[in-house]
Amino acid sequence: xTKRSYQQNCALARxxxxxxxxxxxxxxxxxxxxxxxxxxxxxxxxxxxxxxxxARLKDLEAADVIARGQGDHGGPVYSLTERGRALEPALLAxxxxxLSYGPENQPGDHHHEDWDLLALKAVFQATRAGNLAVTVxxxxxxxxxxxxxxxxxxxxxLGAAEDASIxxxxxxxxxxxxxxxxxxxxxxGDAATLRQFMSAFALRx
Amino acid sequence: xTKRSYQQNCALARxxxxxxxxxxxxxxxxxxxxxxxxxxxxxxxxxxxxxxxxARLKDLEAADVIARGQGDHGGPVYSLTERGRALEPALLAxxxxxLSYGPENQPGDHHHEDWDLLALKAVFQATRAGNLAVTVxxxxxxxxxxxxxxxxxxxxxLGAAEDASIxxxxxxxxxxxxxxxxxxxxxxGDAATLRQFMSAFALRx
DNA sequence: CTGGATCCCTCACGATACTG
DNA sequence: CAGTATCGTGAGGGATCCAG
Numbered sequence: 001x002t003k004r005s006y007q008q009n010c011a012l013a014r015x016x017x018x019x020x021x022x023x024x025x026x027x028x029x030x031x032x033x034x035x036x037x038x039x040x041x042x043x044x045x046x047x048x049x050x051x052x053x054x055a056r057l058k059d060l061e062a063a064d065v066i067a068r069g070q071g072d073h074g075g076p077v078y079s080l081t082e083r084g085r086a087l088e089p090a091l092l093a094x095x096x097x098x099l100s101y102g103p104e105n106q107p108g109d110h111h112h113e114d115w116d117l118l119a120l121k122a123v124f125q126a127t128r129a130g131n132l133a134v135t136v137x138x139x140x141x142x143x144x145x146x147x148x149x150x151x152x153x154x155x156x157x158l159g160a161a162e163d164a165s166i167x168x169x170x171x172x173x174x175x176x177x178x179x180x181x182x183x184x185x186x187x188x189g190d191a192a193t194l195r196q197f198m199s200a201f202a203l204r205x
Numbered sequence: 206x207t208k209r210s211y212q213q214n215c216a217l218a219r220x221x222x223x224x225x226x227x228x229x230x231x232x233x234x235x236x237x238x239x240x241x242x243x244x245x246x247x248x249x250x251x252x253x254x255x256x257x258x259x260a261r262l263k264d265l266e267a268a269d270v271i272a273r274g275q276g277d278h279g280g281p282v283y284s285l286t287e288r289g290r291a292l293e294p295a296l297l298a299x300x301x302x303x304l305s306y307g308p309e310n311q312p313g314d315h316h317h318e319d320w321d322l323l324a325l326k327a328v329f330q331a332t333r334a335g336n337l338a339v340t341v342x343x344x345x346x347x348x349x350x351x352x353x354x355x356x357x358x359x360x361x362x363l364g365a366a367e368d369a370s371i372x373x374x375x376x377x378x379x380x381x382x383x384x385x386x387x388x389x390x391x392x393x394g395d396a397a398t399l400r401q402f403m404s405a406f407a408l409r410x
Numbered sequence: 411c412t413g414g415a416t417c418c419c420t421c422a423c424g425a426t427a428c429t430g
Numbered sequence: 431c432a433g434t435a436t437c438g439t440g441a442g443g444g445a446t447c448c449a450g
Contacts, residue, residue, distance in 0.1 A: 004441090007251070009314035011303030011324055012234050012296065018306075020230065022442070029217050038413050046212070049443045054414055075412065086305065090298035091217065097295050098216030100288065101223075109214035119216055209422090227423075243432050254424045259433055280431060 034158040035079035095122035113143040116172035117156040126152040129200045137164035239363045240284035300327040318348040321377035322361040331357040334405040342369035
């Protein structure tokens, strides 16, 4: 397995050598939200082929972008290293650019609710957050995730957050792109705070 | 020419559909500094093959990322559209990440001085610039470029800037990575201002 | 059953030759 | 000079197989 390289002494070319191959950015997108196992990645990256996924994981691990750990179930779990997490600003910048093509769904497109969590982070505007401190719990079907704003920083994650003061019966897309008053999604918490939370994001940039 | 797509309703996947193919980011890197003609791109992207370059240019033009214009010499010249320029933050973020692998040259790597102009923009720190307003002219061999700081913004370009108050006999790499006192590169201008200019960049982030 | 490895076919890539 | 045409090669994609 001899890796192909652009052979250019340029930071962008070096970055492209590592994360520029097909599927790699999307793979890192998934890991940016939560550690994943092989099967989950295979399901998320529809069409990748298990051999290619294995090769990508191996290369990224060798490049110190991801690490292979041990999950609760005993099997391997992949997560970002520090260097991998350092990619997040670049991912968010690319997402912002991609959003300029509109959030519209193309017929036949796949969709995972998890992806919207990173998109949400991409359109978060620290200056709009003020001194807001809140954690919002999303739940819809088998999708369960949270988003927290605190100290003008935003963090997201999968699963349940114990400190969530607001619970909505919605995915991220439901809440931000759905029709009607978002407040009707509320299961628990204050409608005004939810509005304040939502106003911290600029869907159109 | 049916384009391959990830078919995911995700901004990052949509961005990858457009600028995620091999060579594309490097091609846009070149155009981000200056409009280019076919031959120049072919020379910069060593190894691309003229058919592939032609295909990439066509796809990017169709996606409204680049535009094909007419140069002084009568031949076609490619430049970024507004949407292409909107990619710059993402390019700079990727460059910053790539820089964490160090600026060291690998044996056999190609290098164009132009690439360092974008890298310089990537490590520019507005907060360090203060109220500095200066244009620095680089010249070394057939390389001629300028970098301007004004209103805590930085711009770069190829060629000569009439308003350059500082002239150095150096490439960007010479000035920032070269050994010895940078001031000895001065041809015209104030050494203290040059130091101030250089201190507006954080090569290590 | 999960986490891969192996195989094989196809297509995108890369080099070169050629044309307006 | 700016591409187009052609073609060999290797990476990608899909299915299947194997080990823990």
